[in-house]
Amino acid sequence: LFIFPVNISILIVVVVIFLLVLHHNLLGLSDFLKRELSDSSPLGLQPIDFIPAIPQRLVDGKNDKEISVVIAASDERLGGAIAAMNSIYQNTRSNVVFYIVTLNDTVDHLRLWLSNTALKNLKYRILHFDPGVLEGKVQVASGKADTLKPLTFARFYLPSLVPHAEKAIYVDDDIIVQDDILELYNTPLKPGHAAAFSDDCDSTTNKFAVHGAGHQYNYIGFLDYKKETIRKLAMKASTCSFNPGVFVANLTEWKLQNITKQLEKWMTLNVAEELYSRTLAGSITTPPLLIVFYKQHSSIDPMWNVRHLGSSAGKRYSPQFVKAAKLLHWNGHFKPWGRTASYAEVWEKWYIPDPTGKFSLLRRHSKAYEAK
Numbered sequence: 001l002f003i004f005p006v007n008i009s010i011l012i013v014v015v016v017i018f019l020l021v022l023h024h025n026l027l028g029l030s031d032f033l034k035r036e037l038s039d040s041s042p043l044g045l046q047p048i049d050f051i052p053a054i055p056q057r058l059v060d061g062k063n064d065k066e067i068s069v070v071i072a073a074s075d076e077r078l079g080g081a082i083a084a085m086n087s088i089y090q091n092t093r094s095n096v097v098f099y100i101v102t103l104n105d106t107v108d109h110l111r112l113w114l115s116n117t118a119l120k121n122l123k124y125r126i127l128h129f130d131p132g133v134l135e136g137k138v139q140v141a142s143g144k145a146d147t148l149k150p151l152t153f154a155r156f157y158l159p160s161l162v163p164h165a166e167k168a169i170y171v172d173d174d175i176i177v178q179d180d181i182l183e184l185y186n187t188p189l190k191p192g193h194a195a196a197f198s199d200d201c202d203s204t205t206n207k208f209a210v211h212g213a214g215h216q217y218n219y220i221g222f223l224d225y226k227k228e229t230i231r232k233l234a235m236k237a238s239t240c241s242f243n244p245g246v247f248v249a250n251l252t253e254w255k256l257q258n259i260t261k262q263l264e265k266w267m268t269l270n271v272a273e274e275l276y277s278r279t280l281a282g283s284i285t286t287p288p289l290l291i292v293f294y295k296q297h298s299s300i301d302p303m304w305n306v307r308h309l310g311s312s313a314g315k316r317y318s319p320q321f322v323k324a325a326k327l328l329h330w331n332g333h334f335k336p337w338g339r340t341a342s343y344a345e346v347w348e349k350w351y352i353p354d355p356t357g358k359f360s361l362l363r364r365h366s367k368a369y370e371a372k
Helices: 003-040 075-090 104-115 150-161 181-185 251-256 259-273 286-292 319-324 344-350 358-371
Strands: 066-072 095-102 124-128 167-171 175-177 195-199 242-250 327-329
Touching (some): 066 075, 066 150, 066 181, 075 095, 075 175, 075 344, 075 358, 095 104, 095 150, 104 124, 150 167, 150 242, 150 251, 150 259, 167 181, 175 344, 181 242, 242 251, 242 286, 251 259, 259 286
Parallel strands (some): 066 095, 066 167
Antiparallel strands (some): 175 327, 195 242
16 A cells, blocks of 8 residues: 555655766866866857968958059050059959950950960959040040040049949059059048049149149149139149049048039039130149049049159159158159159059060150150
8 A cells, every 4th residue: 555655755865866966977077178278269169260371361351352553444554554454463363353344355455464474363354444424524636636634534433433332442453563552542531522532732742843844843834813703612733633544432421422523513613614714734634523533532642643754854852762662653744664764663563564475565666766
Protein backbone atom coordinates (compact mmCIF):
# COMPACT_ATOMS: atom_id res chain seq x y z
CA LEU A 1 0.00 0.00 0.00
CA PHE A 2 2.91 2.41 0.67
CA ILE A 3 5.07 1.52 -2.39
CA PHE A 4 3.53 4.10 -4.72
CA PRO A 5 4.18 7.16 -2.48
CA VAL A 6 7.75 6.00 -1.80
CA ASN A 7 8.46 5.69 -5.56
CA ILE A 8 7.18 9.24 -6.13
CA SER A 9 9.46 10.58 -3.41
CA ILE A 10 12.47 8.78 -4.85
CA LEU A 11 11.70 10.09 -8.33
CA ILE A 12 11.49 13.66 -7.07
CA VAL A 13 14.84 13.34 -5.27
CA VAL A 14 16.48 11.91 -8.43
CA VAL A 15 15.14 14.78 -10.59
CA VAL A 16 16.37 17.40 -8.11
CA ILE A 17 19.84 15.82 -8.01
CA PHE A 18 19.94 15.70 -11.83
CA LEU A 19 19.00 19.35 -12.08
CA LEU A 20 21.65 20.33 -9.54
CA VAL A 21 24.35 18.40 -11.45
CA LEU A 22 23.21 19.90 -14.77
CA HIS A 23 23.25 23.41 -13.33
CA HIS A 24 26.77 22.89 -11.96
CA ASN A 25 28.02 21.64 -15.33
CA LEU A 26 26.45 24.57 -17.17
CA LEU A 27 28.13 27.01 -14.78
CA GLY A 28 31.43 25.33 -15.45
CA LEU A 29 30.90 25.52 -19.21
CA SER A 30 29.97 29.19 -18.92
CA ASP A 31 33.16 29.96 -17.00
CA PHE A 32 35.17 28.07 -19.59
CA LEU A 33 33.62 30.03 -22.47
CA LYS A 34 34.19 33.30 -20.64
CA ARG A 35 37.85 32.46 -20.18
CA GLU A 36 38.19 31.53 -23.85
CA LEU A 37 36.61 34.79 -25.04
CA SER A 38 38.60 36.91 -22.63
CA ASP A 39 41.80 35.32 -23.87
CA SER A 40 40.94 35.84 -27.57
CA SER A 41 39.16 39.19 -27.54
CA PRO A 42 38.98 41.70 -24.70
CA LEU A 43 35.92 43.24 -26.42
CA GLY A 44 33.81 40.15 -26.11
CA LEU A 45 32.01 38.16 -28.79
CA GLN A 46 31.80 40.37 -31.90
CA PRO A 47 31.49 38.72 -35.31
CA ILE A 48 33.92 41.19 -36.89
CA ASP A 49 36.68 39.85 -34.61
CA PHE A 50 36.52 36.56 -36.46
CA ILE A 51 37.23 38.02 -39.89
CA PRO A 52 40.98 38.06 -40.50
CA ALA A 53 42.57 41.01 -42.30
CA ILE A 54 39.39 43.01 -42.90
CA PRO A 55 39.76 45.14 -46.06
CA GLN A 56 39.88 48.80 -45.11
CA ARG A 57 37.14 49.62 -47.61
CA LEU A 58 34.69 47.51 -45.54
CA VAL A 59 35.48 49.49 -42.43
CA ASP A 60 35.75 52.92 -44.01
CA GLY A 61 32.57 53.55 -45.95
CA LYS A 62 33.89 56.71 -47.63
CA ASN A 63 36.16 54.63 -49.87
CA ASP A 64 33.14 52.95 -51.43
CA LYS A 65 31.38 56.20 -52.23
CA GLU A 66 31.75 57.17 -55.86
CA ILE A 67 33.80 60.27 -56.55
CA SER A 68 32.55 61.62 -59.86
CA VAL A 69 35.19 63.43 -61.92
CA VAL A 70 34.08 65.14 -65.14
CA ILE A 71 36.64 65.93 -67.84
CA ALA A 72 36.29 66.97 -71.47
CA ALA A 73 38.37 65.19 -74.11
CA SER A 74 38.74 66.67 -77.58
CA ASP A 75 40.70 64.68 -80.16
CA GLU A 76 43.47 67.22 -80.62
CA ARG A 77 44.00 67.40 -76.82
CA LEU A 78 43.26 63.78 -75.95
CA GLY A 79 46.74 63.16 -74.58
CA GLY A 80 46.14 65.89 -72.03
CA ALA A 81 42.99 64.21 -70.74
CA ILE A 82 44.79 60.85 -70.59
CA ALA A 83 47.65 62.28 -68.50
CA ALA A 84 45.21 64.10 -66.20
CA MET A 85 43.16 60.96 -65.56
CA ASN A 86 46.28 58.85 -65.01
CA SER A 87 47.60 61.29 -62.39
CA ILE A 88 44.27 61.22 -60.54
CA TYR A 89 43.93 57.43 -60.78
CA GLN A 90 47.47 56.71 -59.55
CA ASN A 91 47.25 59.06 -56.55
CA THR A 92 44.10 57.78 -54.86
CA ARG A 93 42.59 54.60 -53.44
CA SER A 94 39.10 56.05 -53.57
CA ASN A 95 36.34 54.89 -55.89
CA VAL A 96 36.87 57.45 -58.64
CA VAL A 97 34.67 57.24 -61.73
CA PHE A 98 35.53 59.42 -64.72
CA TYR A 99 32.82 60.94 -66.88
CA ILE A 100 34.64 61.73 -70.10
CA VAL A 101 32.76 64.20 -72.28
CA THR A 102 33.69 64.09 -75.95
CA LEU A 103 32.40 64.24 -79.52
CA ASN A 104 31.46 61.27 -81.69
CA ASP A 105 34.60 61.40 -83.83
CA THR A 106 36.81 60.93 -80.75
CA VAL A 107 35.07 57.97 -79.09
CA ASP A 108 36.88 55.14 -80.91
CA HIS A 109 40.30 56.75 -80.42
CA LEU A 110 39.58 57.30 -76.73
CA ARG A 111 38.36 53.72 -76.14
CA LEU A 112 41.45 52.30 -77.84
CA TRP A 113 43.77 54.48 -75.75
CA LEU A 114 42.09 53.48 -72.51
CA SER A 115 41.74 49.74 -73.21
CA ASN A 116 45.26 49.14 -74.53
CA THR A 117 47.29 50.92 -71.86
CA ALA A 118 47.83 51.01 -68.09
CA LEU A 119 44.40 52.66 -67.78
CA LYS A 120 42.51 49.52 -68.78
CA ASN A 121 41.17 49.13 -65.22
CA LEU A 122 40.00 52.73 -65.02
CA LYS A 123 36.34 53.21 -64.14
CA TYR A 124 34.83 55.53 -66.71
CA ARG A 125 31.83 56.42 -68.81
CA ILE A 126 32.13 58.14 -72.17
CA LEU A 127 29.51 60.82 -72.78
CA HIS A 128 28.74 62.40 -76.12
CA PHE A 129 28.26 66.17 -76.08
CA ASP A 130 25.81 67.60 -78.59
CA PRO A 131 27.08 70.98 -79.91
CA GLY A 132 23.49 71.70 -80.91
CA VAL A 133 22.68 72.79 -77.36
CA LEU A 134 24.89 75.85 -77.93
CA GLU A 135 22.91 77.11 -80.92
CA GLY A 136 22.02 80.77 -80.41
CA LYS A 137 24.08 80.91 -77.21
CA VAL A 138 27.61 81.36 -78.58
CA GLN A 139 28.68 84.09 -80.95
CA VAL A 140 31.10 82.93 -83.63
CA ALA A 141 32.85 85.42 -85.87
CA SER A 142 32.22 85.03 -89.59
CA GLY A 143 34.64 82.59 -91.16
CA LYS A 144 35.89 81.40 -87.77
CA ALA A 145 33.40 78.65 -86.98
CA ASP A 146 36.28 76.21 -86.51
CA THR A 147 37.52 78.24 -83.52
CA LEU A 148 34.46 77.29 -81.47
CA LYS A 149 35.35 74.61 -78.92
CA PRO A 150 31.97 73.23 -77.82
CA LEU A 151 33.44 70.92 -75.18
CA THR A 152 34.57 73.93 -73.13
CA PHE A 153 30.90 74.46 -72.28
CA ALA A 154 30.35 70.90 -71.00
CA ARG A 155 30.91 72.13 -67.43
CA PHE A 156 27.67 74.14 -67.68
CA TYR A 157 25.67 70.91 -67.95
CA LEU A 158 27.04 68.87 -65.03
CA PRO A 159 23.67 67.63 -63.66
CA SER A 160 22.84 66.17 -67.08
CA LEU A 161 26.26 64.53 -67.37
CA VAL A 162 26.20 62.99 -63.89
CA PRO A 163 22.47 62.82 -63.06
CA HIS A 164 22.74 60.41 -60.12
CA ALA A 165 25.48 62.25 -58.18
CA GLU A 166 25.00 64.78 -55.41
CA LYS A 167 28.49 66.16 -55.89
CA ALA A 168 31.11 66.18 -58.66
CA ILE A 169 34.55 67.53 -59.53
CA TYR A 170 35.19 69.21 -62.87
CA VAL A 171 38.76 69.47 -64.21
CA ASP A 172 40.22 70.80 -67.45
CA ASP A 173 42.40 68.51 -69.56
CA ASP A 174 45.57 70.58 -68.99
CA ILE A 175 46.02 69.62 -65.34
CA ILE A 176 48.09 67.13 -63.36
CA VAL A 177 47.06 65.97 -59.87
CA GLN A 178 49.81 65.20 -57.37
CA ASP A 179 47.71 64.36 -54.29
CA ASP A 180 44.60 62.38 -53.36
CA ILE A 181 41.57 63.77 -55.24
CA LEU A 182 39.45 62.75 -52.23
CA GLU A 183 40.72 65.84 -50.41
CA LEU A 184 39.44 68.12 -53.17
CA TYR A 185 36.13 66.25 -53.26
CA ASN A 186 35.71 66.86 -49.52
CA THR A 187 36.00 70.64 -49.94
CA PRO A 188 33.28 72.12 -47.71
CA LEU A 189 30.66 74.18 -49.52
CA LYS A 190 28.67 76.79 -47.63
CA PRO A 191 24.87 76.41 -47.45
CA GLY A 192 23.28 77.73 -50.63
CA HIS A 193 26.51 77.49 -52.67
CA ALA A 194 26.41 75.31 -55.78
CA ALA A 195 30.16 75.36 -56.45
CA ALA A 196 33.62 76.05 -55.01
CA PHE A 197 36.33 77.72 -57.13
CA SER A 198 39.86 79.02 -56.64
CA ASP A 199 39.85 82.83 -56.51
CA ASP A 200 42.28 84.70 -58.76
CA CYS A 201 43.45 86.90 -55.91
CA ASP A 202 44.80 83.98 -53.92
CA SER A 203 48.45 83.78 -53.01
CA THR A 204 49.41 81.42 -55.84
CA THR A 205 48.30 83.57 -58.75
CA ASN A 206 50.16 86.78 -57.88
CA LYS A 207 47.76 88.94 -59.89
CA PHE A 208 48.53 87.51 -63.29
CA ALA A 209 48.30 90.10 -66.08
CA VAL A 210 47.56 89.23 -69.69
CA HIS A 211 49.40 91.33 -72.25
CA GLY A 212 46.98 93.70 -73.95
CA ALA A 213 44.08 92.74 -71.70
CA GLY A 214 44.82 94.52 -68.45
CA HIS A 215 44.62 92.60 -65.22
CA GLN A 216 42.90 89.28 -65.72
CA TYR A 217 42.21 88.69 -62.05
CA ASN A 218 39.08 90.79 -61.55
CA TYR A 219 35.65 91.19 -63.11
CA ILE A 220 36.53 94.15 -65.30
CA GLY A 221 38.98 91.92 -67.16
CA PHE A 222 36.09 89.71 -68.33
CA LEU A 223 32.98 91.92 -68.55
CA ASP A 224 32.24 95.13 -70.43
CA TYR A 225 31.22 97.64 -67.79
CA LYS A 226 30.23 100.14 -70.47
CA LYS A 227 27.16 98.00 -71.14
CA GLU A 228 24.03 98.95 -69.20
CA THR A 229 23.06 95.32 -68.65
CA ILE A 230 26.33 94.73 -66.79
CA ARG A 231 26.12 97.96 -64.80
CA LYS A 232 22.61 97.08 -63.62
CA LEU A 233 24.00 93.96 -61.96
CA ALA A 234 25.82 96.22 -59.47
CA MET A 235 28.84 93.93 -59.42
CA LYS A 236 32.03 95.66 -58.35
CA ALA A 237 34.52 95.74 -61.21
CA SER A 238 37.39 95.16 -58.79
CA THR A 239 35.89 91.90 -57.47
CA CYS A 240 38.31 88.99 -57.72
CA SER A 241 37.50 86.64 -60.56
CA PHE A 242 37.89 82.89 -60.19
CA ASN A 243 39.24 80.10 -62.37
CA PRO A 244 36.61 77.63 -63.65
CA GLY A 245 39.15 75.07 -64.88
CA VAL A 246 38.94 73.19 -61.57
CA PHE A 247 35.92 73.26 -59.29
CA VAL A 248 33.75 71.21 -56.96
CA ALA A 249 29.99 71.29 -57.57
CA ASN A 250 27.07 70.56 -55.27
CA LEU A 251 24.76 69.18 -57.94
CA THR A 252 21.72 69.12 -55.67
CA GLU A 253 22.07 72.87 -55.13
CA TRP A 254 22.95 73.35 -58.80
CA LYS A 255 19.62 71.85 -59.83
CA LEU A 256 17.64 73.68 -57.16
CA GLN A 257 18.98 77.03 -58.38
CA ASN A 258 18.73 76.02 -62.05
CA ILE A 259 22.31 77.12 -62.61
CA THR A 260 22.43 75.71 -66.15
CA LYS A 261 19.47 77.83 -67.26
CA GLN A 262 21.01 80.90 -65.66
CA LEU A 263 24.27 80.33 -67.54
CA GLU A 264 22.42 79.82 -70.82
CA LYS A 265 20.51 83.08 -70.24
CA TRP A 266 23.74 85.08 -70.03
CA MET A 267 25.24 83.29 -73.01
CA THR A 268 22.19 84.27 -75.09
CA LEU A 269 22.28 87.85 -73.83
CA ASN A 270 25.94 88.12 -74.79
CA VAL A 271 25.14 87.06 -78.35
CA ALA A 272 22.62 89.90 -78.53
CA GLU A 273 24.48 92.60 -76.57
CA GLU A 274 28.20 91.63 -76.54
CA LEU A 275 28.58 91.81 -72.77
CA TYR A 276 32.07 90.31 -72.53
CA SER A 277 35.18 92.47 -72.38
CA ARG A 278 36.61 93.23 -75.83
CA THR A 279 40.10 92.64 -74.46
CA LEU A 280 39.15 89.26 -73.05
CA ALA A 281 42.17 86.97 -73.23
CA GLY A 282 40.75 83.97 -71.41
CA SER A 283 38.04 81.47 -72.22
CA ILE A 284 34.58 82.78 -73.13
CA THR A 285 33.15 80.24 -70.71
CA THR A 286 34.33 82.32 -67.74
CA PRO A 287 32.13 85.48 -67.97
CA PRO A 288 28.72 83.79 -67.53
CA LEU A 289 30.08 81.81 -64.58
CA LEU A 290 31.38 85.01 -62.99
CA ILE A 291 27.94 86.59 -63.27
CA VAL A 292 25.93 83.63 -61.98
CA PHE A 293 28.31 82.87 -59.09
CA TYR A 294 29.02 86.47 -58.08
CA LYS A 295 29.64 86.33 -54.32
CA GLN A 296 27.76 83.03 -54.30
CA HIS A 297 30.51 80.44 -54.32
CA SER A 298 32.81 78.73 -51.85
CA SER A 299 36.60 78.49 -52.16
CA ILE A 300 38.89 75.55 -52.77
CA ASP A 301 42.41 75.35 -51.36
CA PRO A 302 44.66 77.40 -53.75
CA MET A 303 47.10 74.50 -53.81
CA TRP A 304 44.41 72.52 -55.61
CA ASN A 305 44.64 74.85 -58.61
CA VAL A 306 48.18 76.16 -59.02
CA ARG A 307 47.74 77.71 -62.45
CA HIS A 308 49.28 79.84 -65.21
CA LEU A 309 51.99 77.28 -65.90
CA GLY A 310 51.06 77.71 -69.57
CA SER A 311 51.12 81.50 -69.58
CA SER A 312 54.70 81.66 -70.80
CA ALA A 313 57.69 79.47 -71.61
CA GLY A 314 59.47 80.69 -68.48
CA LYS A 315 59.24 79.14 -65.05
CA ARG A 316 56.76 81.04 -62.91
CA TYR A 317 57.19 78.99 -59.75
CA SER A 318 60.11 77.41 -57.91
CA PRO A 319 60.70 73.65 -58.21
CA GLN A 320 59.94 73.29 -54.50
CA PHE A 321 56.57 75.02 -54.87
CA VAL A 322 55.63 72.95 -57.93
CA LYS A 323 56.49 69.77 -56.06
CA ALA A 324 54.29 70.81 -53.12
CA ALA A 325 51.31 71.73 -55.33
CA LYS A 326 48.36 69.35 -55.15
CA LEU A 327 47.17 70.22 -58.66
CA LEU A 328 49.12 71.88 -61.48
CA HIS A 329 47.23 73.74 -64.21
CA TRP A 330 48.79 74.71 -67.56
CA ASN A 331 46.11 77.22 -68.52
CA GLY A 332 47.40 79.62 -71.15
CA HIS A 333 48.81 79.20 -74.66
CA PHE A 334 51.76 76.96 -73.77
CA LYS A 335 50.49 73.42 -73.21
CA PRO A 336 52.95 70.82 -71.91
CA TRP A 337 52.08 68.37 -74.69
CA GLY A 338 52.60 70.67 -77.67
CA ARG A 339 54.64 73.76 -76.93
CA THR A 340 57.54 74.80 -74.76
CA ALA A 341 55.87 75.10 -71.35
CA SER A 342 57.30 75.33 -67.87
CA TYR A 343 57.66 72.03 -66.01
CA ALA A 344 56.58 69.97 -69.01
CA GLU A 345 58.68 67.13 -67.56
CA VAL A 346 56.19 66.85 -64.69
CA TRP A 347 53.40 66.34 -67.21
CA GLU A 348 55.48 63.79 -69.14
CA LYS A 349 55.70 61.65 -66.00
CA TRP A 350 51.96 60.95 -66.22
CA TYR A 351 51.51 60.89 -69.97
CA ILE A 352 50.76 57.49 -71.52
CA PRO A 353 51.82 57.20 -75.20
CA ASP A 354 49.05 56.96 -77.77
CA PRO A 355 48.94 53.35 -79.09
CA THR A 356 47.83 54.71 -82.49
CA GLY A 357 50.68 57.25 -82.66
CA LYS A 358 48.21 59.94 -83.75
CA PHE A 359 48.71 62.23 -80.76
CA SER A 360 52.50 61.96 -81.01
CA LEU A 361 52.25 63.24 -84.60
CA LEU A 362 50.13 66.20 -83.46
CA ARG A 363 52.70 67.02 -80.78
CA ARG A 364 55.56 67.03 -83.30
CA HIS A 365 53.66 69.33 -85.65
CA SER A 366 52.85 71.69 -82.81
CA LYS A 367 56.47 71.88 -81.66
CA ALA A 368 57.62 72.46 -85.23
CA TYR A 369 55.16 75.32 -85.53
CA GLU A 370 56.39 76.81 -82.26
CA ALA A 371 60.00 76.63 -83.46
CA LYS A 372 59.12 78.77 -86.47
